[in-house]
Amino acid sequence: MQSDNRIFDDFVKFVNGAAGTMAGMAREGESAARERFKTFVGGMDFVARDEFDAVKAMAVAARDENDALRARIEALEAKLGDAPAAAKPAKPKKAAPGV
Numbered sequence: 029m030q031s032d033n034r035i036f037d038d039f040v041k042f043v044n045g046a047a048g049t050m051a052g053m054a055r056e057g058e059s060a061a062r063e064r065f066k067t068f069v070g071g072m073d074f075v076a077r078d079e080f081d082a083v084k085a086m087a088v089a090a091r092d093e094n095d096a097l098r099a100r101i102e103a104l105e106a107k108l109g110d111a112p113a114a115a116k117p118a119k120p121k122k123a124a125p126g127v
């Protein structure tokens with residue numbers, strides 16, 4: 029047997045409406061918090077991951093090029109023998125004590 033209780037039906041509609049409103053407020057709050065966090069982090073001058081990876085790759089390439097050039101210089105110096113030692117300026121001699 030089913031009763032027609034309008035007060036109960038109205039209460040159920042009210043609770044359903046309140047639940048929908050609360051869910052909407054939660055989504056709005058989450059969206060606002062996310063936007064505030066992005067603004068906060070954006071003001072701290074953090075670097076994006078793809079930019080960091082690009083600069084890291086450039087640093088690795090520069091380091092590799094530097095190592096290759098160092099090896100090339102050492103090979104050329106080895107070919108020349110003692111020529112780099114003769115080309116270096118002589119160290120000034122220290123004065124004798126008491127002079």
